[in-house]
Amino acid sequence: MSEICKNWTQWLKQNRFAGQTPEMIEQTTRWLEAVRDVILVYAELQQHETVIDIGCGTGLLAFKALEMQDCKGKIIFSDMFQDCLDDCKKILDEAGVKEGYEFLQCPVEHINLPESSVHKALMRSVLVHVVNKQIAINEVYRILKPGGKFCAFEPVIRSNTRYWEILDPTHIDRYEDFKKAENEMMSNPQDSLCNFDEKTLKMNLEIAGFTIPEVKLQEVKSNYVVQPNMVREWFVNPPSPNQPSTKERYMRYFDEATVEKYMSDVQNYLTGREISLKTNAVFINATK
Numbered sequence: 001m002s003e004i005c006k007n008w009t010q011w012l013k014q015n016r017f018a019g020q021t022p023e024m025i026e027q028t029t030r031w032l033e034a035v036r037d038v039i040l041v042y043a044e045l046q047q048h049e050t051v052i053d054i055g056c057g058t059g060l061l062a063f064k065a066l067e068m069q070d071c072k073g074k075i076i077f078s079d080m081f082q083d084c085l086d087d088c089k090k091i092l093d094e095a096g097v098k099e100g101y102e103f104l105q106c107p108v109e110h111i112n113l114p115e116s117s118v119h120k121a122l123m124r125s126v127l128v129h130v131v132n133k134q135i136a137i138n139e140v141y142r143i144l145k146p147g148g149k150f151c152a153f154e155p156v157i158r159s160n161t162r163y164w165e166i167l168d169p170t171h172i173d174r175y176e177d178f179k180k181a182e183n184e185m186m187s188n189p190q191d192s193l194c195n196f197d198e199k200t201l202k203m204n205l206e207i208a209g210f211t212i213p214e215v216k217l218q219e220v221k222s223n224y225v226v227q228p229n230m231v232r233e234w235f236v237n238p239p240s241p242n243q244p245s246t247k248e249r250y251m252r253y254f255d256e257a258t259v260e261k262y263m264s265d266v267q268n269y270l271t272g273r274e275i276s277l278k279t280n281a282v283f284i285n286a287t288k
């Protein structure tokens, strides 16, 4: 477990915004709500259905689904980590909401529910943390009722802009070595963050049994001016509580002093510059 981030609730509430300006935090929050709303439109929730939010975290999807159902159905807040479920429970208790939901602690690879028991399975940014996506998607398929829907969003990190693409080789020591290391890191089949893309996900869904699953790729371009603290945050903040940071990943290839030098070269080169980044993601809309 990272020293910087102890658990998922901390990551979701603090670490994911690290290095962002207030304006960027506001934009990220609005973007999360927009993603949530697309998933829920796909899901076509009905009031008395049983719906599971798998890897619910701090409840982005589950709370909205509960509101849409007006507490008349059953929303299952499910996560592998108890801290997330405790956080959601605290919010429900404080709001005095007493019905229409349940909690389920289990990994997506072994969902503790009978076959064909839920109408809708919702998910956002969970498969990206699971090494074997096929096992997870098979489980989602198993718990859905025939005609049930799996609606999800996942970032596709391996086709995002890479550091070396926004750097000038003449300003960075050992540019080619770091470029090679970054490209290797992005094609590691054991790394859950980048061992998949839209094509492999579609194949996983078909193998699980989903008929004609829709996997819609979304490419987002963003431009912003790099602030003085941003580069260090990109490198030292872990992508999740149980995964190494980018700095730690580079330290598999280089000693710490070399990685620190790279980080300061990147920081010196990028700070104050306007950069243009491409980030990819997919929306999944699949029916059993």
Ligand SMILES: C[S@@+](CC[C@H](N)C(=O)[O-])C[C@H]1O[C@@H](n2cnc3c(N)ncnc32)[C@H](O)[C@@H]1O
Binding pocket: 008, 012, 054, 055, 056, 057, 058, 059, 060, 061, 078, 079, 080, 081, 084, 106, 107, 108, 109, 123, 124, 125, 126, 129, 130
């Ligand atoms: C990036 S967060 C997303 C949280 C929430 N879905 C959202 O959209 O804000 C990833 C979530 O997946 C959960 N998670 C990670 N690995 C998991 C696994 N194998 N099974 C179930 N949940 C998992 C984490 O606990 C965390 O809550």
